[in-house]
Amino acid sequence: MSSTRTGDRVLRVVQWATGNIGTRSLRAVIEHPTLELVGLYVYADAKAGRDAGELCGLPPVGVKATRSIDDILALEPDCVLYMPQRTEADDLCRLLDAGINVVTTRTEFHLPARMDPALRERIDAACTRGGASIHSTGSSPGFITEAVPLALLSIQRRLDRLHIHEFADMRSRNSPEMLFDLMGFGRAPNPQADAGRALHLRHAFGPSLQAVAEAVGLAFDDIEAHGEVALARRDTRIAAGEVKAGTVAAQRATVNGLRNGKPLIGFTANWFVTTELDRDWDLRGDGWRLQLDGDAPLELDLRFTVAPEHKAATTPGYTAHRAVNAVAYVCAAAPGIRLSSELPAFIPDLRRSGG
Structure with missing residues (x-):
């Protein structure tokens, strides 16, 4: 397996879907010095035929959006950045069968062993036939559940x-x-x-956490998850409306990978609209806190230093940019479903095209 990216060779890329994350990804590809946007797949009829640049707030780039996968296959791109709301196995298999690598922010592919067996069999077979690879990444899961933990575990x-x-x-x-x-x-x-939130977290984050455990030679006995809420202590006005006292104002869901019956690697998501709650949850500003107990114990805080008025414009980049930075490495990897532990650290090329 190659441990490097593809150097300065320009890679021909298709953006698939233009939601919040996909639109940011599209813009990043257009502005990237060694990626060339050659195609754009959209789901809305109103977007079909429109210029890709216009759909992400840039000047026209001469690439028109399409709703036809046949149009995408005819382009023979090196990679598709696949970011739809749900995974369509038929589409993915057609891309991989055609030898097109895929980087996706979908969460199904973080650990093959935890995939639906029928889906895994189809994807594996398509990768083999096409000589293509697929990798799931993003900010969470991805960066914070795999890249950062593996770096911390290196000591x-x-x-x-x-x-x-x-x-x-x-x-x-x-x-x-x-x-x-x-x-x-x-x-x-x-x-x-x-x-329901706990079950969603278990499916979305459990495989990513397990992939880290297995990368360092450990194994989970089981994965458990639970959810809980905290209530507002007083009526609270937020941007979306009013949250009355005694109603849900914070939500917490936790997933733990167990080893020998005890939590080994876990993830807790805290969503909240006020900190004036009926429970003491030690809520903090947007970001992550990692606590690692071992023979080199660590605690790491990563804060999103984004003003509230800029959140909507900034936060999609946390997920989209990691996927864009992964393209060269996934294109250089051996065929198959590729894990974070099998790929090198993604080093971004921060030169701006034309600047």
Whole structure:
């Protein structure tokens, strides 16, 4: 397996999907010095036929969006940045079968052993036939659950426990439908919703945490997850509306990989719209805190130093940019579903094209 990227050879890239993350990824590819945007796949009819530059706030670049995978295959790109809301196995297999590498922010491919067996079999076979590779990454899971832990573990000879805490202050998010209707803020506690969040976290983060454990020669006995909420102590006005006292104002979901019956590597997501809660959760500003107990114990705080008014414009880059920076390394890798531990650290090329 190659341990390097493809040097300064220009790689021909297709962006697949233009949601918040995909739009930021699209812009980053256009501005990248050694990536050439050759295609754009979209899901909305209203976006089809429009110039890729215009769809991400840049001048026209001469690449038109399409809703046809046949158009994408005809381009014969080196890589597709695959960022849809859900994975379509048929589309992925057609891309890989055609020898097109894939970098994705979808979470299904962090650890082959935990994939749906039928999906894994199809993807493995397509990679083999096409000589292509696929890699899942992003900020979380990805950067904070794999890249950072593996770096911290490089100075350990014993791991007792590693836990990652993620904090998301959502009070400046002006999205009533997402916060109130989808996430359940400002509503009465709902144990079924708590269990659903925990199950989602288990599926999304469990494989990533297990991949780190297995990379350092350890194994999980099981993966457990649970969710809980805290309530507002008083009526609180946020950008999306009002959160009444006694309703959900903070949500926490935790997933733990167990070894010998005890948590070994875990992740806790903390989402909140106020810190005036009926429980003491030690909530912090947006970012991550990692606690590592071993023979070289560490605690690491990573804060997002983004002003609230700039969050919407900035935060998609945390996920999109890592995927863009992975392209050269995934294109240079051996065929198959590639794990973070099998790839070198992603070193970005920060030169600006034309500048």
